[in-house]
Amino acid sequence: QVHPVESGGGLVQAGGSLRLSCAASGRNFNNYAMGWFRQAPGKEREFVAVIGGSGMPTMYADSVKGRFTISRDNAKNTMYLQMNNLKPDDTAVYYCTADQSFLSVKRGNVGSWGQGTQVTVSS
Secondary structure: OOEEEEEOOEEEEOOOOEEEEEEEEOOOHHHOEEEEEEEOOOOOOEEEEEEOOOOOOEEEOOOOOOOEEEEEEHHHOEEEEEEOOOOHHHOEEEEEEEEOOHHHHHHOOOOEEOOOEEEEEEO
């Protein structure tokens, strides 16, 4: 099993960009689909993006499609989320997760979550 740890959050103005990283310890990283979720204050955790073990396929929530890009570097056991044209509604704690099942990651039905990284977008 892999254990994900997020980094890269921060404060940015609307229209700006951030790149989140998720480093995963454990073996056989490329056997795991990886995903990003986020949780805003007072709201439930929601799906953002998911990527297969080889880097394909990828899927995105409609709210981030065209602005966010998920990618991974299996040689570094790291996954990324490039976030462009950020909006105040993107403000949330972003969580990284992993599972050997792509669909389980997309549904958030997994047992391994990172501790989260805060992203704040000011208007």
